[in-house]
Amino acid sequence: MLLKLWHKNKIALLFLAPWFIGIIVLGIVPMIASLYLSFTNYNMFQAPTWVGLSNYQTMLFSDSRFIQSLKVTFIYVFVGVPLQLLMAFTLAYILNKGVKGLAGFRAIYYVPSLLGPSIAIAILWRQIFGTNGVFNDVVSIFGVQPNSWVSDPSTALFTLIVLLVWQFGSPMVIFLAGLKQIPEDLYESASIDGAGSLTKLFKITIPMLTPIIFFNVVMQIIGAFQAFTPAYIIGGERGGPLDSTLFYTLYLYIKAFTEFQMGYASAMAWMLLVIIATFTGLLFLSAKKWVFYGE
Amino acid sequence: MRVKQIVWFLVIVSFFFLIVGCGGGDDNTTASNGENQTETNDDTDDSEDTVKEEVEIRFAWWGNTERDAIYNEILDLYEEQNPHVTIIREPSGWGDYWTRLSTQTAGGNAPDVFGLHLLLYGTEYLSKDVIEPLDPYVESGLISLEGWDESVIDAGKYNGNLYALAKGVTTQGLLTNLSFIESLGLELPSTDMTYNELMDFAKEAVNVLGEDEYVIGDPTIIEHGIETWAVQKGGSFISEDGTSLGFSKEDLIEYWTYWDEMRTIGAIPSAQVSAEYSGMPEESTHFAQGKAIFIDRPINRARMFAGYMPEAELTIARYPLMEDGVHSGGEQLQVPAIVMSKNAKHKEEAAKLISWFVNDLEATKIYNAENGIPGTAPVRENLQGSLGPIEALTFDHFEKVVADIPATRMRPEGSVTVLSAYLRYAEEVAFGRTAIEDAVDAFFEEAERILAN
Incomplete structure (x- = not known):
């Protein structure tokens, strides 16, 4: 059967070969290796030694920094992503109302997403929210005491959430595309029935947009769980101050490359996969209740 | 079936590019790290060195752009004097250096010659059999320890074997x-x-x-x-x-x-x-x-x-x-030192380069005690004349301190x-x-x- 498949699709398979080689060599093999390593003690230089589930046990039951990194990451994801999507939707909604120079605005709002998780932006953020930063100048107008927001343990994470929200460009573009897909006649008939713009928003726009919302929620949550650069730069490479920006991925990195505990880091990577898969799975289950695929 | 032949041709060609693409990518990244190293030494045919095998040595250090310029100048000089040697330079900033080094070492792909901070990371590397002991090269004369301070040589020893030479102390x-x-x-x-x-x-x-x-x-x-x-x-x-x-x-x-x-x-x-x-x-x-x-x-x-x-x-x-x-x-x-990887391809050439880097008067003059005081008397004397006031102060201070402190030990694993x-x-x-x-x-x-x- 396999032979038949080969004869029938020889050329197609050959064209796909580079991709297959890529995914096997750079994807599947390292993943299997890391699954194996997650059950070992591995300092990178000497052969790994098998320790069974001990990495996972330490992680879940006796590593307070691991718990802290989970806490930080959950706050980042579950506060940051909804705010970011709300921002993206609001702007897409306004732009879709027929603003002059739509293409220009769309491009401008998209720029932060392009700059995205870069080192330059993270450094810029440190400047903006530092003691002598612009943010202090702005809030001082409202009588807020100047503060170094990035180095205060109680506000550092908040500056990272602002950074995430600021990068609303790519979900916004997707929302815009979705809004354009909604048939005009739905709005027309609603107008004839005397619906106001709020009613139209909640009864037509949002229900029709649920597949897009769903897509954006899933993608942004997965992305936010994997955020690394902002915490690495803004948290001074250690997730500081006081572990307040210790993202999951940053802690994983510290374990792997600062403390040479590659086995433990591999276990953390697999745990992250489980966490992301769980939340994505829950979202898909819930989708049946609220995502509307037309007709 | 002409079409079929064309398709086959394209597939093979694209494979070729894939392979070349990967190899080429590597070359580019290393080349962009050091600015002046792209000269190959094809023009040595007429010189006496023709018989020597062409050798590439990978050399890594941590630092900043100013330090990179100094290293490039020194390594250029070495290439000039040893036309059969090409030095692939791999500089990086302090933080990234250790990440990169540990990853490369784990992959059996460490640079042939690299900088190691003995106080901080010495034991992490020396205890794991990834660094080449230098004693055989000292015995065979490839590495010279003439005029070296005993305390500085000792600082590069682990379990009685010499592994590291100080670039400066x-x-x-x-x-x-x-x-x-x-x-x-x-x-x-x-x-x-x-x-x-x-x-x-x-x-x-x-x-x-x-x-x-x-x-x-x-x-x-x-x-x-x-x-x-x-x-x-x-x-x-x-x-x-x-x-x-x-x-x-x-x-x-x-x-x-x-x-x-x-x-x-x-x-x-x-x-x-x-x-x-x-x-x-x-x-x-x-x-x-x-x-x-x-x-x-x-x-x-x-x-x-x-x-x-x-x-x-x-x-x-x-x-x-x-x-x-x-x-x-x-x-x-604190001893920023230079070591050789156990996996180095051309160990004798690497040993020669290490010895030259820390002993040669011209090279160390360019280096100018950049990473600390040289651990060898002839080099220090050679620098005396060219020291500015702040460097002279550094040398004096160091001498005073060394006489007054207990021996330094590498931190354990x-x-x-x-x-x-x-x-x-x-x-x-x-x-x-x-x-x-x-x-x-x-x-x-x-x-x-x-x-x-």
């Missing part, structure tokens, strides 16, 4: 801004202050210091502070056998309390200010901005700071001394993890989140757990 000191002290109307008590004298001086200074001006940065969040304190108390950061901390709870309580008082009176910045400056380049430190009297740094950086603040008069003071300590001075030798735990608790104390006694207890518990593994 340095030690922690207090770089001091004399102009700033004068402008404040103060006087530096001496360049050999004790902790008590420093405290008295700080108490006086805080009355005249302006806003956002400090006596010194917070040393509790730098590892050398506690290590020096421990040595002065007669211990070390981690005990020699690597199974426990090398100082007592009382020592740490006393240390944190001393600096906590400094923080309270405003002589050192608050934890929040320190956090804001962590990871910033040296140019933007309070000291370089003329807003701090001292900075505790390896003394070879005096030259760099002098460059950042040309109008200020600088000097170097001892790291504070402990009057009633077991040792009054507790500075450790596991110290990196203990250190990162230490820094975390030090920060908790600095932020006032945890009482000193509680933080000490928690740190000791965590450190002992780490070291037990």
Whole structure:
């Protein structure tokens, strides 16, 4: 059967070969290796030694920094992503109302997403929210005491959430595309029935947009769980101050490359996969209740 | 079936490009790291070296763009003198360097010759059989140790074998801004202050210091502070056998309390200010901005700071001394060294390069004690004439310190993890989140757990 498949699709398979080689060599093999390593003690230089589930046990039951990194990451994801999507939707909604120079605005709002998780932006953020930063100048107008927001343990994470929200460009573009897909006649008939713009928003726009919302929620949550650069730069490479920006991925990195505990880091990577898969799975289950695929 | 043939042709061609693409990519990344290394040595056909096999040596170091320029100049000179050798240069910044090095080493792909900070990472590498012992090359004469200080050679030894040669040796000191002290109307008590004298001086200074001006940065969040304190108390950061901390709870309580008082009176910045400056380049430190009297740094950086603040008069003071300590001075030798990978392809050529790098008078002249004081007398003498005032000061200071401190030992394995735990608790104390006694207890518990593994 396999032979038949080969004869029938020889050329197609050959064209796909580079991709297959890529995914096997750079994807599947390292993943299997890391699954194996997650059950070992591995300092990178000497052969790994098998320790069974001990990495996972330490992680879940006796590593307070691991718990802290989970806490930080959950706050980042579950506060940051909804705010970011709300921002993206609001702007897409306004732009879709027929603003002059739509293409220009769309491009401008998209720029932060392009700059995205870069080192330059993270450094810029440190400047903006530092003691002598612009943010202090702005809030001082409202009588807020100047503060170094990035180095205060109680506000550092908040500056990272602002950074995430600021990068609303790519979900916004997707929302815009979705809004354009909604048939005009739905709005027309609603107008004839005397619906106001709020009613139209909640009864037509949002229900029709649920597949897009769903897509954006899933993608942004997965992305936010994997955020690394902002915490690495803004948290001074250690997730500081006081572990307040210790993202999951940053802690994983510290374990792997600062403390040479590659086995433990591999276990953390697999745990992250489980966490992301769980939340994505829950979202898909819930989708049946609220995502509307037309007709 | 012409179409079929064309398709086959395209598939094969695209495969070819895929392979070439990967190889080419690698070449490009290494090439872009060093600017001047692209010259290959095809034009050596007529020279006498034709018989020698073409050799490539990968050479890695940590630093910044200024240091990269110096290294490139030195390595260019070597290539000029040894046309059959091409040196692939792999520079990176301090933080990334260790990540990259550990990954490469794990992959059996470490650079042939690379820099290693012995105090910090020496044991992590030397204990794992990834570094080539240098004794055979010394015996065969490829590596010369003529005129080397015994103490510096010893610093590169592990379990009796020689593994590393110092590129330079340095030690922690207090770089001091004399102009700033004068402008404040103060006087530096001496360049050999004790902790008590420093405290008295700080108490006086805080009355005249302006806003956002400090006596010194917070040393509790730098590892050398506690290590020096421990040595002065007669211990070390981690005990020699690597199974426990090398100082007592009382020592740490006393240390944190001393600096906590400094923080309270405003002589050192608050934890929040320190956090804001962590990871910033040296140019933007309070000291370089003329807003701090001292900075505790390896003394070879005096030259760099002098460059950042040309109008200020600088000097170097001892790291504070402990009057009633077991040792009054507790500075450790910091040895940025050069080592060879066990997997190096051309070991004899690599050994020759290492020896040349640390011994050749022309090369070391270009290097100009960049990473600390040379550990070999002929090189030091050769540099004497060309030293500026700040370098002369560094040399003198170093000589004074070395005569006064106990021997330096590499930190045992596991110290990196203990250190990162230490820094975390030090920060908790600095932020006032945890009482000193509680933080000490928690740190000791965590450190002992780490070291037990």
